[in-house]
Amino acid sequence: MSFKKKGTGVTAPKGFRAGGIACGIKKSGALDLALLVSDVPASAAGTFTRNRFRASCVDHSERLARRGRARAVIVNSGNANAATGKQGKRDTAEMAKRAASAFDVPAGEVLVASTGVIGVPLPMAAVLAGIERLVERLDEAGGRRAARAIMTTDSVPKETSERRRLGGASVTVGGMAKGSGMIHPNMATMLAFITTDANVSAPVLRKILLGAVDDSFNAITVDGETSTNDMVLCLANGAAGGAAVLAGRDLDHFAGMLGEVCRDLAEKIVRDGEGASKFIRVVVTGAASVSAARRVARAVAVSPLVKTAVYGGDPNWGRIAAAAGNAGVAFRPENVSIRVGGVPIVRRGEGLGAAEREVARALRGKEIEIGVDLGAGKARASYFTCDLTHEYITINASYRT
Amino acid sequence: MSFKKKGTGVTAPKGFRAGGIACGIKKSGALDLALLVSDVPASAAGTFTRNRFRASCVDHSERLARRGRARAVIVNSGNANAATGKQGKRDTAEMAKRAASAFDVPAGEVLVASTGVIGVPLPMAAVLAGIERLVERLDEAGGRRAARAIMTTDSVPKETSERRRLGGASVTVGGMAKGSGMIHPNMATMLAFITTDANVSAPVLRKILLGAVDDSFNAITVDGETSTNDMVLCLANGAAGGAAVLAGRDLDHFAGMLGEVCRDLAEKIVRDGEGASKFIRVVVTGAASVSAARRVARAVAVSPLVKTAVYGGDPNWGRIAAAAGNAGVAFRPENVSIRVGGVPIVRRGEGLGAAEREVARALRGKEIEIGVDLGAGKARASYFTCDLTHEYITINASYRT
Numbered sequence: 153m154s155f156k157k158k159g160t161g162v163t164a165p166k167g168f169r170a171g172g173i174a175c176g177i178k179k180s181g182a183l184d185l186a187l188l189v190s191d192v193p194a195s196a197a198g199t200f201t202r203n204r205f206r207a208s209c210v211d212h213s214e215r216l217a218r219r220g221r222a223r224a225v226i227v228n229s230g231n232a233n234a235a236t237g238k239q240g241k242r243d244t245a246e247m248a249k250r251a252a253s254a255f256d257v258p259a260g261e262v263l264v265a266s267t268g269v270i271g272v273p274l275p276m277a278a279v280l281a282g283i284e285r286l287v288e289r290l291d292e293a294g295g296r297r298a299a300r301a302i303m304t305t306d307s308v309p310k311e312t313s314e315r316r317r318l319g320g321a322s323v324t325v326g327g328m329a330k331g332s333g334m335i336h337p338n339m340a341t342m343l344a345f346i347t348t349d350a351n352v353s354a355p356v357l358r359k360i361l362l363g364a365v366d367d368s369f370n371a372i373t374v375d376g377e378t379s380t381n382d383m384v385l386c387l388a389n390g391a392a393g394g395a396a397v398l399a400g401r402d403l404d405h406f407a408g409m410l411g412e413v414c415r416d417l418a419e420k421i422v423r424d425g426e427g428a429s430k431f432i433r434v435v436v437t438g439a440a441s442v443s444a445a446r447r448v449a450r451a452v453a454v455s456p457l458v459k460t461a462v463y464g465g466d467p468n469w470g471r472i473a474a475a476a477g478n479a480g481v482a483f484r485p486e487n488v489s490i491r492v493g494g495v496p497i498v499r500r501g502e503g504l505g506a507a508e509r510e511v512a513r514a515l516r517g518k519e520i521e522i523g524v525d526l527g528a529g530k531a532r533a534s535y536f537t538c539d540l541t542h543e544y545i546t547i548n549a550s551y552r553t
Numbered sequence: 554m555s556f557k558k559k560g561t562g563v564t565a566p567k568g569f570r571a572g573g574i575a576c577g578i579k580k581s582g583a584l585d586l587a588l589l590v591s592d593v594p595a596s597a598a599g600t601f602t603r604n605r606f607r608a609s610c611v612d613h614s615e616r617l618a619r620r621g622r623a624r625a626v627i628v629n630s631g632n633a634n635a636a637t638g639k640q641g642k643r644d645t646a647e648m649a650k651r652a653a654s655a656f657d658v659p660a661g662e663v664l665v666a667s668t669g670v671i672g673v674p675l676p677m678a679a680v681l682a683g684i685e686r687l688v689e690r691l692d693e694a695g696g697r698r699a700a701r702a703i704m705t706t707d708s709v710p711k712e713t714s715e716r717r718r719l720g721g722a723s724v725t726v727g728g729m730a731k732g733s734g735m736i737h738p739n740m741a742t743m744l745a746f747i748t749t750d751a752n753v754s755a756p757v758l759r760k761i762l763l764g765a766v767d768d769s770f771n772a773i774t775v776d777g778e779t780s781t782n783d784m785v786l787c788l789a790n791g792a793a794g795g796a797a798v799l800a801g802r803d804l805d806h807f808a809g810m811l812g813e814v815c816r817d818l819a820e821k822i823v824r825d826g827e828g829a830s831k832f833i834r835v836v837v838t839g840a841a842s843v844s845a846a847r848r849v850a851r852a853v854a855v856s857p858l859v860k861t862a863v864y865g866g867d868p869n870w871g872r873i874a875a876a877a878g879n880a881g882v883a884f885r886p887e888n889v890s891i892r893v894g895g896v897p898i899v900r901r902g903e904g905l906g907a908a909e910r911e912v913a914r915a916l917r918g919k920e921i922e923i924g925v926d927l928g929a930g931k932a933r934a935s936y937f938t939c940d941l942t943h944e945y946i947t948i949n950a951s952y953r954t
Contacts, residue, residue, distance in 0.1 A: 205878030270871025271904030464950025470671025477606030503672030549865025
């Protein structure tokens with residue numbers, strides 16, 4: 153009897169193999185090519201950057217995901233293959249084709265993702281040779297290597313998984329993600345790959361995925377930027393067995409698991425924010441609608457002045473109020489209350505000067521919750537971000553040079 | 554014959570007196586109260602922050618400016634009198650009243666502006682005593698002292714003026730402004746006061762002012778923030794004599810002068826951006842509409858990644874492309890060309906790798922122009938910003954503490 157290593161992340165669910173190698177894109181010699189394969193055809197769904205400067209891999213994978221069926225995902229890091237014109241498009245197609253022929257599946261079932269520097273053509277000889285080698289090295293415990301191979305400025309690989317009994321079988325949802333700087337809604341320079349052995353149809357999977365992404369990857373921001381290459385892909389291969397297709401309460405539980413995996417990966421991305429020293433959760437309550445709550449939460453979370461105040465431990469709630477007031481959402485300032493670290497600092501539009509020392513103390517922590525109650529309704533929304541530090545400037549002023 | 558000092562800034566036009574004193578709001582003892590008075594009732598116009606957390610002085614001055622007639626403007630720095638509830642509202646009214654009674658004019662003709670820390674009540678005893686003292690010290694050369702008294706984090710006072718013959722008289726437009734950090738369209742923590750001795754009706758003045766503000770104060774950004782207290786006010790007192798009311802070509806020339814004064818003040822604000830080391834002009838051409846051009850220019854100008862790349866001298870045009878693609882404006886990436894410092898670095902969607910060294914050289918300058926041609930039409934717009942530096946973080950992490 154052979155001893156089998158337990159898979160993590162995207163290889164936590166049954167029927168998935170993955171791996172990662174250094175094919176030579178990154179001059180540092182770090183892992184830069186990941187491959188993820190389902191043993192059987194899987195339902196596929198995805199969500200993609202809305203940036204007009206989309207890389208060709210985004211067009212490719214969106215087109216394929218729309219068909220709802222995929223077998224494999226090939227991902228390279230170190231080069232975004234974006235703004236590379238027709239050559240870039242051909243290179244994306246060639247990556248899919250080479251992986252497909254190695255597995256003897258249609259090229260139309262291989263999704264492609266790239267991340268890294270923009271405007272430089274992929275070193276295709278290295279990439280294609282890498283794919284050939286990588287195909288030989290996939291295994292059911294390869295999730296961690298794949299998670300490492302998709303990293304760019306990330307300081308740690310990001311994986312997670314959830315498991316529970318559903319429809320008479322043990323169902324697992326796993327995932328990996330990359331992203332640290334430039335993280336923002338609409339998928340900024342952020343890649344996430346979710347796998348599950350649940351049996352879910354592609355249309356249902358798509359609906360559940362979009363909901364999960366709204367409350368996770370679309371609710372994080374490090375610096376307000378969105379990128380050319382971002383995507384979240386999800387494959388469901390049904391290998392868990394059990395009920396033919398999840399439905400009813402089982403389906404709700406499944407949605408909960410997928411949501412948890414997305415939230416966990418999103419939080420890991422924020423915590424790995426470039427140069428971040430503190431994790432910030434902005435919770436807006438009392439809004440007239442969820443979309444109003446989201447807009448206010450986002451305005452506070454992207455504000456460089458709020459983020460530097462948190463970094464500096466300055467109980468400058470005026471910046472929070474000004475950012476909220478700037479969201480383009482109607483509310484009455486005299487109904488607004490603000491808490492920082494659980495401490496009320498504005499009550500019905502007026503500052504509570506006496507609380508500032510207590511807030512300053514709360515700001516010394518590593519996890520800061522900023523609560524804004526608009527006093528305008530019952531809707532709420534959260535946004536996750538990190539502080540803005542000297543280290544952020546250092547990293548981003550010298551990313552390439 | 555008495556020798557008269559020549560007025561600068563808001564006292565450059567005839568018939569205006571101004572002054573500034575330290576009334577005791579700022580603990581440093583720096584000037585913190587400015588007063589500007591027209592010898593005769595003047596046409597008045599203004600534009601005001603759209604932040605929901607407006608200070609009461611904004612409501613007050615907007616209401617008065619709508620009537621189109623004013624005599625004086627009282628401005629304090631060091632305290633924004635924002636988020637101070639009903640007391641703040643009473644304090645604003647009291648400031649106007651005290652200045653009005655000193656000049657024996659209706660309180661409804663005294664505009665009020667405040668800037669500084671949010672959420673702390675004004676020290677009214679000091680402010681009111683200061684107004685009494687200040688009234689005695691106004692003079693026709695007081696523009697410079699007033700410009701100094703409205704400063705907060707500004708490192709230099711900001712004044713300018715333009716003069717030319719119009720309608721048979723020598724007409725002058727002068728102005729002063731404050732603002733350095735937190736500058737953004739819709740008037741973020743930015744105050745500007747424009748005076749002119751031209752004879753212009755209030756409705757015409759308003760129309761011309763709004764146009765001038767769109768191309769100047771509304772086209773600058775330092776960090777994407779907007780504030781609670783921002784306003785631009787303009788008084789026209791007709792003291793130059795000449796034609797009863799400007800019209801036709803004279804009016805066009807006047808609009809040009811006012812535009813130039815606004816542009817010059819806006820540029821001075823950007824150049825004094827908190828911790829800025831470089832001045833950046835983003836010029837978007839080939840857009841389908843002016844509003845599309847503005848949105849793209851703004852998206853590039855507010856991008857922290859673009860701003861840190863300029864700071865670091867990194868020819869990372871991918872960040873420019875990604876920011877432009879993120880503006881929510883439709884264009885075809887394969888038609889987009891980008892220049893940095895006059896050097897083409899993207900032609901029709903593809904990077905010109907060979908140009909990167911030349912761009913890196915251009916980025917060593919203190920003035921950087923980023924040109925983005927969308928290839929989608931004939932409209933254009935500019936935006937002005939500065940780089941994002943370590944010094945910015947240092948200043949903003951410790952503004953109050």
